[in-house]
Amino acid sequence: MSYNRPAFRHPEAQKNDIGYTRKQYEGGISTLCAGCGHDSIVSAIITSFFEMSIPPHHVVKLSGIGCSSKTPAYFLGRSHGFNSVHGRMPSVASGANMANRELIYLGVSGDGDTASIGLGQFAHVVRRNLNMIYIVMNNGCYGLTKGQDSATADKGSKTRKGAPVSFESIDLCELAIQLGAGFVARGFSGDKKQLVPLIKAAISHRGFAFIDVISPCVTFNNAPTSTKSYSWVRDHMEVTNTFDFIPLRQEITTEYPDNTAVPVTLHDGSIIKLFKQEEQHIVTDRKDAIAAIEEARYNELLLTGFLYLNPDSEEFHDINKTVATPLNQLDEKTLCPGNKALAALNESLR
Amino acid sequence: MKPTDIKNPHYFHKVIDCQYACPAHTPVAEYIRLILHKHYTEAYMINWVSNVFPGVLGRVCDRPCEPACRRTRVDEEPVAICRLKRVAADNRDDVLGLLPKAPAQTNGKKIALIGAGPASLTVARDLSILGYEIEIFDDQTKLGGFMRSQVPSFRLPEEILNTEIGYITNLGNITTRTSHYVSDIRDLLAQDYDAVFVGCGAPRGRDLDLPGRAAGDKTIHVGIEWLAGVVWGHVEKIGKKVLVLGGGNTAMDCCRTARRLGGEDVKVIVRSPRAEMKASEWEIEDAVKEDIPIIENHTPREFVIEDGRLVGMLFDKVQPVYDENGRRRLEPTGEEPVFFACDEVLLAIGQQNAFPFIDENSGIEFTERGLPVLDPVTLQSTVERVFFGGDAAFGPANIIIAVEHGHQAAISIDLLCRGKNLHDRPHPQVKLAGQKLGFHDWIYDSHVTEDDRQQVPTVAKAKTLRDRLVEVELGFSQPTSKTEAKRCLNCDVQTVFDYTLCIECDACADICPTNCINFIENDEEAVLREQLIVPARNQSQDLYVSDTLPTGRVMVKDENVCLHCGMCAERCPTSAWEMIKFFYKSAQASQL
Numbered sequence: 001m002s003y004n005r006p007a008f009r010h011p012e013a014q015k016n017d018i019g020y021t022r023k024q025y026e027g028g029i030s031t032l033c034a035g036c037g038h039d040s041i042v043s044a045i046i047t048s049f050f051e052m053s054i055p056p057h058h059v060v061k062l063s064g065i066g067c068s069s070k071t072p073a074y075f076l077g078r079s080h081g082f083n084s085v086h087g088r089m090p091s092v093a094s095g096a097n098m099a100n101r102e103l104i105y106l107g108v109s110g111d112g113d114t115a116s117i118g119l120g121q122f123a124h125v126v127r128r129n130l131n132m133i134y135i136v137m138n139n140g141c142y143g144l145t146k147g148q149d150s151a152t153a154d155k156g157s158k159t160r161k162g163a164p165v166s167f168e169s170i171d172l173c174e175l176a177i178q179l180g181a182g183f184v185a186r187g188f189s190g191d192k193k194q195l196v197p198l199i200k201a202a203i204s205h206r207g208f209a210f211i212d213v214i215s216p217c218v219t220f221n222n223a224p225t226s227t228k229s230y231s232w233v234r235d236h237m238e239v240t241n242t243f244d245f246i247p248l249r250q251e252i253t254t255e256y257p258d259n260t261a262v263p264v265t266l267h268d269g270s271i272i273k274l275f276k277q278e279e280q281h282i283v284t285d286r287k288d289a290i291a292a293i294e295e296a297r298y299n300e301l302l303l304t305g306f307l308y309l310n311p312d313s314e315e316f317h318d319i320n321k322t323v324a325t326p327l328n329q330l331d332e333k334t335l336c337p338g339n340k341a342l343a344a345l346n347e348s349l350r
Numbered sequence: 351m352k353p354t355d356i357k358n359p360h361y362f363h364k365v366i367d368c369q370y371a372c373p374a375h376t377p378v379a380e381y382i383r384l385i386l387h388k389h390y391t392e393a394y395m396i397n398w399v400s401n402v403f404p405g406v407l408g409r410v411c412d413r414p415c416e417p418a419c420r421r422t423r424v425d426e427e428p429v430a431i432c433r434l435k436r437v438a439a440d441n442r443d444d445v446l447g448l449l450p451k452a453p454a455q456t457n458g459k460k461i462a463l464i465g466a467g468p469a470s471l472t473v474a475r476d477l478s479i480l481g482y483e484i485e486i487f488d489d490q491t492k493l494g495g496f497m498r499s500q501v502p503s504f505r506l507p508e509e510i511l512n513t514e515i516g517y518i519t520n521l522g523n524i525t526t527r528t529s530h531y532v533s534d535i536r537d538l539l540a541q542d543y544d545a546v547f548v549g550c551g552a553p554r555g556r557d558l559d560l561p562g563r564a565a566g567d568k569t570i571h572v573g574i575e576w577l578a579g580v581v582w583g584h585v586e587k588i589g590k591k592v593l594v595l596g597g598g599n600t601a602m603d604c605c606r607t608a609r610r611l612g613g614e615d616v617k618v619i620v621r622s623p624r625a626e627m628k629a630s631e632w633e634i635e636d637a638v639k640e641d642i643p644i645i646e647n648h649t650p651r652e653f654v655i656e657d658g659r660l661v662g663m664l665f666d667k668v669q670p671v672y673d674e675n676g677r678r679r680l681e682p683t684g685e686e687p688v689f690f691a692c693d694e695v696l697l698a699i700g701q702q703n704a705f706p707f708i709d710e711n712s713g714i715e716f717t718e719r720g721l722p723v724l725d726p727v728t729l730q731s732t733v734e735r736v737f738f739g740g741d742a743a744f745g746p747a748n749i750i751i752a753v754e755h756g757h758q759a760a761i762s763i764d765l766l767c768r769g770k771n772l773h774d775r776p777h778p779q780v781k782l783a784g785q786k787l788g789f790h791d792w793i794y795d796s797h798v799t800e801d802d803r804q805q806v807p808t809v810a811k812a813k814t815l816r817d818r819l820v821e822v823e824l825g826f827s828q829p830t831s832k833t834e835a836k837r838c839l840n841c842d843v844q845t846v847f848d849y850t851l852c853i854e855c856d857a858c859a860d861i862c863p864t865n866c867i868n869f870i871e872n873d874e875e876a877v878l879r880e881q882l883i884v885p886a887r888n889q890s891q892d893l894y895v896s897d898t899l900p901t902g903r904v905m906v907k908d909e910n911v912c913l914h915c916g917m918c919a920e921r922c923p924t925s926a927w928e929m930i931k932f933f934y935k936s937a938q939a940s941q942l
């Protein structure tokens with residue numbers, strides 16, 4: 001019986017810049033169904049944080065309820081975590097982020113958690129441009145409660161039992177762009193080559209970074225007629241651009257012929273090189289980005305890669321002009337400046 | 351790369367590192383699992399079929415399996431394979447009823463065996479049960495060859511050897527002629543033997559011709575002759591101060607035996623640095639534990655004689671110097687010679703082949719190095735019906751190699767007697783057995799423990815040093831053997847991949863604790879090796895490559911550090927991975 005993963009790792013496993021191997025980024029053993037796309041996303045998250053050499057204790061992972069929301073238990077075991085109420089992760093993330101802006105906030109949610117019960121919270125956390133990475137593990141169903149259609153299930157597509165979905169679906173990427181997110185991307189759990197750099201770029205982005213990851217539910221929603229199945233996605237996947245993500249500290253070693261690569265510099269100095277292809281839309285243009293998503297949907301294609309990028313957006317702390325020092329590092333006097341200060345504040349608002 | 355041909359038994363056999371490394375290819379993992387479940391008799395019989403002397407080998411085998419053990423690549427020490435074998439031997443029930451019997455009716459073919467060491471005894475076992483009439487000649491009074499005359503009783507008690515030799519001689523159709531030295535092989539060739547097997551070993555110990563050798567002759571002994579003298583009762587004691595020259599296993603047996611015969615100050619002196627000594631690491635450790643210092647980098651210069659009596663030896667100090675090819679030379683340091691006082695000297699500086707009973711005119715040809723000219727596969731000499739095996743074939747080696755030569759020679763002799771092509775050799779037997787029971791349940795114990803290698807308990811030093819017949823090691827207790835058996839990774843439970851079922855969900859690659867599994871674009875082997883998640887730099891370990899998958903990629907598994915934990919098969923939604931036990935049994939003349 002193996003409810004435990006063996007403790008041995010490859011003796012030649014690479015170490016990252018801070019001397020850790022992947023093992024230091026792992027979590028507990030997954031209890032999801034064998035073959036669940038969510039597990040692959042977990043692996044991509046581990047790879048991204050490992051390769052970016054981020055100390056696990058600098059990370060806060062937050063989630064709601066669902067199979068997807070269970071996954072923070074399976075990665076970054078030595079980071080901070082909060083498994084909140086169904087659809088309410090954005091509130092908890094906002095509170096935590098307000099208290100300490102020095103940590104990296106990674107929200108993990110499901111399509112039910114985000115697009116059904118949590119849609120209201122989602123809309124507002126995007127609007128506020130909270131500095132976080134928000135990953136939706138999108139399987140088009142409520143996996144944890146045995147596979148009911150979710151709000152992202154495409155109208156007309158058929159689920160396991162063969163009944164077509166009767167309602168319009170919500171495209172979370174399109175919604176995020178409309179609501180002002182500065183970083184919107186879509187990936188597929190079965191394509192880590194694309195997903196890992198997307199996550200890494202999201203970590204480097206300052207402000208709200210949203211990634212919708214199509215993640216097949218092998219048990220309840222993997223019929224070839226479902227637009228969230230391994231086979232459908234593989235047959236209908238299209239990419240906006242091919243790209244390279246070059247983290248801040250890494251040297252640019254590849255030579256790019258002139259005019260083929262458009263560099264987008266992120267806030268922390270990392271660079272995304274987007275390779276121009278003919279008839280491709282420009283991901284730095286919001287109008288164009290939404291049009292591309294709509295066009296792909298019309299053609300029954302799944303558009304993946306970077307959908308929209310605006311690295312210069314202002315995040316919640318900038319907008320609110322909040323204090324830079326984490327609250328737990330401020331002394332009592334600064335935190336509670338007393339009656340006089342309160343009175344002055346009240347006065348200024350009159 | 352081309353998809354791996356897993357139908358070829360060689361592929362999965364090689365994955366079972368220990369079994370593959372074992373000259374007789376004993377199904378190690380299989381018997382270790384039997385020991386775990388306390389099926390000692392079955393475990394013993396698997397060994398007996400394969401290596402003929404489980405009780406002996408469970409104590410004194412050279413254990414080529416252990417350095418090969420997969421566990422060494424992820425953990426500090428290998429599974430104590432050899433010591434587990436002894437557990438099977440120690441705890442077995444009476445196996446007499448399980449042994450085969452030679453048929454009452456012989457097949458009319460007569461085979462002569464020269465020497466009664468492990469090689470000849472194996473030939474005798476394999477062929478007698480097929481109906482061959484066997485005649486064994488040995489110049490000693492008892493059978494066993496060097497297993498009896500050289501390997502000391504404190505490592506291998508006589509009764510263990512007697513029992514296992516008895517299993518063979520009692521099979522039937524075997525006549526033993528002890529105290530019978532074959533002085534001319536032509537005497538045998540002139541008789542009606544259908545084949546002659548030469549298993550005479552490598553019986554000559556090297557001497558050391560230095561000043562004082564002749565004068566000190568009474569107290570200077572050739573190690574292997576001296577050890578045989580101890581066994582046969584000609585030697586009962588030794589002086590208090592003893593120098594043992596040489597760094598091999600014979601030196602270790604000499605010094606430890608000397609400690610038991612009255613040697614109080616026993617030193618081993620080696621020419622080379624200690625790290626380059628030929629003796630097995632564990633034999634050196636055992637000697638050191640018995641207060642025997644190992645003095646390295648000293649080459650002997652002369653035996654010092656005073657008043658016609660040996661009083662010590664002079665040595666030159668040397669240091670190792672390595673040339674650009676990494677070859678070592680020992681260069682004098684130029685220091686004054688060093689004197690070590692002693693009463694007696696044991697020379698354990700090498701062992702040589704000698705065939706005084708084989709005349710040039712016999713037709714048996716020898717190489718320049720004095721070894722018989724042999725077909726390396728069939729062990730046939732330049733005379734069609736004469737075969738060689740054991741130390742006599744390719745120079746001094748060990749028991750398990752002698753046993754394997756015995757098996758191969760028996761196959762050759764049987765083919766010869768049946769008029770068949772000697773190169774048309776029988777195939778190994780292979781059996782496959784799925785291991786799946788339920789969702790997380792396997793027939794085998796898939797859990798990978800982190801326990802360290804268990805230590806074998808020993809008898810108190812004072813007690814063993816008093817009596818050379820007291821065995822030092824006590825063997826594992828049953829509970830300890832269980833802990834040790836669990837350390838085995840079950841390398842024979844193979845990960846078998848069916849590319850037609852794989853949906854490329856990556857679950858297996860994600861869960862694999864040691865990153866064996868990769869889904870990547872195919873390429874030639876050298877390129878693939880470098881492109882895996884962890885580059886596959888251990889060239890001795892194969893890559894398992896699948897056919898092309900729907901996305902155009904292939905599955906590439908580096909066998910190197912697979913823990914055989916079954917996680918991949920557990921996480922696979924389509925059973926594209928299966929855990930299948932692969933039982934591999936080498937061919938023998940008699941398919942026991």
Ligand SMILES: Cc1cc2nc3c(=O)[nH]c(=O)nc-3n(C[C@H](O)[C@H](O)[C@H](O)COP(=O)(O)OP(=O)(O)OC[C@H]3O[C@@H](n4cnc5c(N)ncnc54)[C@H](O)[C@@H]3O)c2cc1C
Pocket residue numbers: 410411412464465466467468469470487488489490494495496497500501530531532533549550551552553574577599600603701707739740741742746747748749750752
């Ligand atoms: C000191 C010492 C310790 C060893 N310890 C180990 C150990 O721990 N583990 C291990 O695996 N190996 C060990 N070995 C090696 C091992 O003993 C041999 O490799 C092995 O016994 C070889 O087997 P064999 O069948 O070739 O012949 P042997 O065992 O050498 O037997 C050959 C027999 O043939 C007899 N003979 C030779 N010529 C004739 C003739 N013309 N007529 C009749 N009889 C003849 C010899 O007297 C002898 O009895 C040790 C060797 C030595 C010297």
Ligand SMILES: Cc1ncc(C[n+]2csc(CCOP(=O)(O)OP(=O)(O)O)c2C)c(N)n1
Pocket residue numbers: 065066067068069086109110111112113114117137139141142143144145150
């Ligand atoms: C307030 C509340 N309402 C309903 C539920 C029941 N419930 C648990 S998980 C879930 C849906 C999860 O779907 P999704 O977020 O897509 O996660 P998945 O399991 O598909 O990954 C629901 C409705 C709940 N736990 N709490």
Ligand code: SF4
Pocket residue numbers: 366367368369378379418419420421429431837838839840841842
């Ligand atoms: S782990 Fe077990 S099966 Fe694998 S090589 Fe070691 S002893 Fe053999």
Ligand code: SF4
Pocket residue numbers: 845861862863864865866867911912913914915916917918919
């Ligand atoms: S059995 Fe499978 S999961 Fe376990 S180490 Fe081997 S390849 Fe990896």
Ligand code: SF4
Pocket residue numbers: 035851852853854855856857858859918921922923924925926927
């Ligand atoms: S878990 Fe099974 S289906 Fe998934 S990639 Fe591995 S072999 Fe293929």
Ligand SMILES: [Mg+2]
Pocket residue numbers: 066068110111112137138139140141142143150
């Ligand atoms: Mg869902």
